[in-house]
Amino acid sequence: MIELRHSSSIGPRATSSPMKRDGDSSPLIPENYPDDDEDRDRHSSKDRDRPFSSYSFHSWCPFFGDDSRVSPYNSRISLCLLVVLVLAGLISAFSIVNHWNAPYLCKKDGIVLHCPLVKEGPSLWENPYSTTTSWKPCAERRDGGISDLPTENKTNGYIFIHAEGGLNQQRIAICNAVAVAKIMNATLILPVLKQDQIWKDQTKFEDIFDVDHFIDYLKHDVRIVRDIPDWFTDKSELFTSIRRTVKNIPKYAPAQFYIDNVLPRIKEKKIMALKPFVDRLGYDNVPQEINRLRCRVNYHALKFLPEIEQMADSLASRMRNRTGSSNPYMALHLRFEKGMVGLSFCDFVGTREEKAKMAEYRKKEWPRRYKNGSHLWQLALQKRKEGRCPLEPAEVAVLLRAMGYPKETQIYVASGQVYGGHNRMAPLRNMFPNLVTKEELATKEELAGFRKHVTSLAALDFLVCLKSDVFVMTHGGNFAKLIIGARRYMGHSQKSIKPDKGLMSKSFGDPYMGWANFVEDVVVTHQTRTGLPEETFPNYDLWENPLTPCMYNPKQLVNSALELSCIFPPYSSSPDCAGPSFTKSNVFRNKDLNLRGGLTGDYLLVIVVLRFLYKFTFVVNSCSFIGEYGIEGRSAEPYIVECACTGVSFFRVSSKNLDDVVPDQASSPPRGWNSYDSFSWTISEVEFLQNAQNISESLLSSGYEYVVVDFLWYRRKVEGANPDSLGFDVIDEWGRMVPDPDRWPSSRGGKGFTEVAKKVHDMGLKFGIHIMRGISTQAVNANTPILDITTGQAYEESGRKWSAQDIGIKERTCSWMQHGFMSVNTTLGAGKAFLKSLHTQYAEWGVDLVKHDCVFGGVDLDMNEISVVSDVLKQHPIVYSLSPGTGATPGMAKDVSGLANMYRITGDDWDSWGDVASHFDVSRDFAAANLIGANGLNGKSWPDLDMLPIGWLTDPASNEGPHRYTNLNPEELRTQVTLWSMAKSPLMYGGDARKLDVQTYHLLTNPTILEINSFSSNNMEACFPYITPANSGTRSWIATGRNGEVYLALFNLSPDDTFITAKIPDIARALPGKNLEGASCNCTEVWSNSFVGITNVSVSAPLVSHNCVLLVMNCTV
Missing domain, CATH: 2.60.40.1180 (Golgi alpha-mannosidase II)
Known part of the structure; x- marks a missing residue:
């Protein structure tokens, strides 16, 4: 049994040359063995059990031995020395005893590590401090904003680059290429992916990335073409001629360098290649808007091909279901390949033969750094102390155990071939046996198509790590930086652990470090190393920490005097003034913020980040002219907003207009995704969250912000269950529906949809659910009590407790689900109490939209229940939607429009031409009745033509998920989307978002369609x-x-x-x-x-x- 220590701090080396080190010199093995192999073998078992303090005892006190060669003179010296030592020991006896009794960190038996267990912490799988930050992303495309892209004939020329290196280095190069093209007002030719000597792979841009999305998403920023223009006939010249190549670009060059030195050559030659192009653009020496553009490319424009995304989703899903039920998983980026170990020039655990081979490898690959090898041991010591060495698998195991992760933790390993193979991985695998790679999660057949391109496999690792609940890096590199940066940008609610390797080196090298102290140090140190946004510093790394200018914190914008260009991207030449962008609206009172810049008076600071909500007129004083925008709100009068040029840009309006500035609920027709057309009632938690993730990544920037679970999320998916069956629903003790725990495992323990809603919100989306009228027949049959939310007890009135059979009206069942639900008697206090407990629970879960079915239209109209539910929801920011709308008339709508935010005016719309055509007369009548955008619950209301049955669908009344493509042809699809837009219906996409194809994407995101749907009138x-x-x-x-x-x-x-x-x-x-x-x-x-x-x-x-x-x-x- 031996201690886990780093050799950098324990005992001397036999030699300073890495070529001559002892074969057992190792961070895992003490180094006091003699150099002689035979002697070492003879005493190894004995030495393994000796304490550290006894190794040189006889050399200090020889007279205690039986060596006859000890002279009296030497004995007297030794005796004096012993007296001194005894006195010192008495003075510090307590400290010495403590040190001698310090427990080992971890013990090693062969290649197996044994570390004490640690109690599992409460926040292992979430970022506990994420809720204390308010940073939001702001690099997405500004649809409807101002584009300063010049016309095609005014381009300054074309630039052509090779994106070199591995996948992630290429990604950064592509982002920089777009930024450089923007700086020089040049047209970018689609970059060529060029692999280096390590990444020997012939991959094209279109083999990895979605070219159409890339070009379309950036069309307002930079003009991008797929190939070299036809008029340029000698294409070989672009690859070979020095006259067509700019080669003198320094690393991290400022924007001005390109303007002064590169742009003139592009204007002269019209087409120029830039090479090399690795790290050829700086960070703090370019305009913030350019850095924001790089984030826009990285996080929004560069999307992997759908087949890569889908395979990664499948791998992530399999990781989350390896235990037979929903489980979190960790992604570990293990950087211990031979090339990384060699390049680091760090010491590592290994045999004499391994070390000799590594020395030869380093000498061959990096001869200038190696020289004669005599200086490398001191270099290795220094790098280890500074935390610049890659963590070994054994060190990772100890670190994770100290953090509290249990043996059962599911770990996805993204790594190349680990140097040392099985023996190197054994300590980690022994302590955490559930280590999995993509090769173990997927079949050979599934991965066969991706093996054509090494970068495709790297993309799978990238996405599975990105989607993990916890990501752990072990060394630097572009892969880890991009993952951590993306997770910060996406909301930083998921842990991204960046180990403190300096602490690890210090702790492993301390012979008196006990396990309890080590655990405490690790936990405390890593509380703030979990991927939260960090303040930037000069020449910061934009890819790992996209804080400024790609994210903003409304709470700190003024008090910290941060640059506001993230909220107000500059459209003028004045550095102190900024123009508006449109995402959402935040309003702050002057007295609450202590505004800088000498602003006084009763003003409001309006941070205008709107998405399809309002339009403002900006009257700019003392600044360059920016632009004008009209405004629509509760008042027809325009708001006068002034730009105060005081070093920080402010926009001011009179406080009397506060009510007009705060947006209404559903101020434009809601947009989002609904599960019904693709999954009927059978959707699971995994499938729902996968769709939500795709909506967040693909459609959120176009305003599709709601994801809605449609009906029967509480019904068990077992034999005999169907939409009109009875007895298969899951209800709580108060007769309220709760999610089926088999399909929605995170609901266990009484959590309901809380965890799902949180994950949806973390994606930047809003969460909606479908509910039926009144109360379930199952609850009435069980005669469950009714919850009084004011007391937390059963509802009492008139001296008795009330139950479900007292309030259910059996004569008023849902006409199309007669066995499932019935109306509630809302004239009774108990009936109102039941509905109040129901919808208060939804608000507590985090629900943002309630689709209330079987209460509106024809025979199912129930104005009493609608009124009661509306009164409850009035206290919460929840959009209220009514359904099904069969037989609805404008007269009915006038009665309910003020109580809801959207209401169906037709029956279910499926993918047949007859269904599409039937909507024309109905939508005409409701428009003629002036019901479009009428006053609604806490805002406005909208006639709803039902969701859009486009893309990958299921069948009506089906018990299965999506399995076919829509039956509507392209002309019919355009007709449907156009009518929905012109009639200003809510736009709810119904297809499986995991299979969102290009045609469907363009239908849903056409900018003019969305403009009409949100802002048109008459x-x-x-x-x-x-x-x-x-x-x-x-x-x-x-x-x-x-x-x-x-x-x-x-x-x-x-x-x-x-x-x-x-x-x-x-x-x-x-x-x-x-x-x-x-x-x-x-x-x-x-x-x-x-x-x-x-x-x-x-x-x-x-x-x-x-x-x-x-x-x-x-x-x-």
Whole structure:
């Protein structure tokens, strides 16, 4: 048995040369054995059991031995020395006894480590301090904002780069290439991935990344083309000629270097290659907006191919279900490959033969650093003390055990071939046997397609680590930096542990360090090394810590006088003024913030980060002109906002307008995803969170912020269960529905949807659930008591306790689920108490949207229950949605619109043309009744045309998940999305988001469609006469935009092709207050993204069956 110690601090070395070190010199083995192999073997078993203090005892006190060679003179000296030692021992006896009795850190038996157990801490699987920070990401694309991208013919030229190295080094190079193109106003040719001598892999950009998404997402920032322009005929010159290459770019060059030295050559030659291009752009010597653009590329534009994303999702799901139920998992990035060990020039555990081979390897690969090897031991000592050596697997095992992670921890290992193989990994695997790699999680067949490109396999590791509950790095490198940076940017709620290797070296090298002290040091030190955002410093690493300018903290913006460019990206040349960006709105009172810059008076600081909510008019004083925006709110008057140029940009409005500035609930039609069309009622927690993650990554930036679990999340998925079965639901003691624990394992222990909601919120999304009317038949049959939330006890009134059978109205069951639910008698206090306990619980779970079914439309209308639930939800920021809407009329809607935020006005909409066509008459009637955007619960309300059955779907009333593609053809899909947008219906995507294809993505994220859906007004079906071969089957909708543009949608519902012509005067008469007499209109068709032309007479369009055109008309008189 021996101690786990680092040789850097225990005892002397036999030699300073790494070529001549003892074969057993090791951080795991004491170094007091003699050099002679035979002698060492003869005494090894004896020495292993000797305490550290006894190794040189006879050399200190020879007269206690029987050696006849000891002289009296030497004995007297020894006696004196002994007296001195005894006196010193008496003085510090207590300390010595404590030191001698200090327990070993971990004991080693062969290749097996034995460390004491540590009590599992309460926050092993979450970042306990994440809730104390308020940092938010702000590098996403600003849809609807100002684009300063010049026209194509004004580009300064083209730049071409090789992204060299491994996958993560290439990723950084691509981000830098976009930034450099922006700095020089140049067009970027899609980078070529060029592997170095280690990454020998012929991979193209399109083999790893989604090129279409990359180009489209950055279209307002930088112009990117797929290939070298056709007019440049000698392409080989670009790869070989020095005349076409800029080679003198220094590392971490400032932006000004590119403007002064590179841009002139690009303007002269039109196309230039930049090489080498590794780390050729600095961080604190470039504008903050450029750094933010690099984050935009890294976190939003660079997406792996769908097949890579899907495989990674599958691997992560398998990691979370290895125990048979939902379990968290750790991802360990183990950097102990031969190349890393060699390059580090650190000492490591190994045999004499291993050390000799490593010395030869280093001498061959890095001869200048190696020289004759005589200086390397001191270098290794220094690097070890400074914490610059990669952690060995055994050290990782001890660290994780000290942190409290149990033996059962599921660990995904992302690593190359570990140097030393099985023996090196044995201590880690013994202490944590559940070590898994992608090769063990997936079959050879599943990975076969990814083995074509090494970078594809690296991408899988990257994504599985990114999705882990805890990520642990063991050494530096781009992989770990990018993972930690991304997890910080995404909300830093997941732990990203960056070990303090200096502490590890000090602790392992301290012979008196006991296990209890070691554990305390490790836990305390690593409380703040869990991936929280950190303040930046000069020449900080943007990839590991994207804090500024890619994130912002509203609580610190003013008091710390941080640069506000993250909130107000500069559009003027003035460094002190900034323009608005649109994401969400935060309002602070001057008296609460102690504003700097000498601002006085009763003002509000309005941090304008809006997403599809409001539009502001900025009147800029004492600053360069920025731009103007109109405003819509509760008041028709514009708000005057001033930019105070005082070193920090402020925007001010009078406090009397506070109510007008705070946004309404559902101020525009809600957007999101609903599970029903793809999973019916069968969705599980894993499937739901996978979809939520995809929505967050793909559609959140376009305003799709709600993810909704549709019906029967409480029904057990067992034989005999179906949508109208009875007796399969999970209810609590108060008769309330709770999630099926088999499908939703995080709900166990009475947690409900709390954990799911938290994970959804951590993704930047909002969480919604579907509920049925009243109370379940199962609760009534069980006659469960009713909870009084004011007392926490059973509800009592009139001297008795009330139960489910007292409030259930058996004669009023749901018409389409008669065995499942019935109405509640809301005239009774007990009935109201039940509904209050129900929806208060949802609020406690963290629910942001409630879809209340079987209460609105036709025979199921229940105004009493709607009113009671609305009163409860009024106290919470929860969007209230009503369903199913079958047989709904405008008259019904006028009664409920003020009580809800969205309400269905049709039955279920599925992927058939008949369903799509049936919505035209209904949406026309509700628009004519002025119900679009009417007053609603704590805000506005919207007629709901049902979710969009597009993408990967299931079947109506199915007991299975998604298994087919939508039946609607491309023309019918465009028609549906256009009508939903023009009618300002909520947009709820129904397909399986894990299989979001390019066509569906473009349908859902078309910027004009979203602009119309959020901000247009005067939306209606137009009744002006059009000229067509046959009027039957043709429809048109019209609306006005916030900048005065006219939106005109023409639909052909008939089975035959047709040709539609509409005259400009007729269009003008359909719009109230719109005078187009003698106007000339520029017309652009949205779906083809083509400029149609200029007209002052009419617009015409040929339309195939079931197709539409959507025109944007900018008219001037």
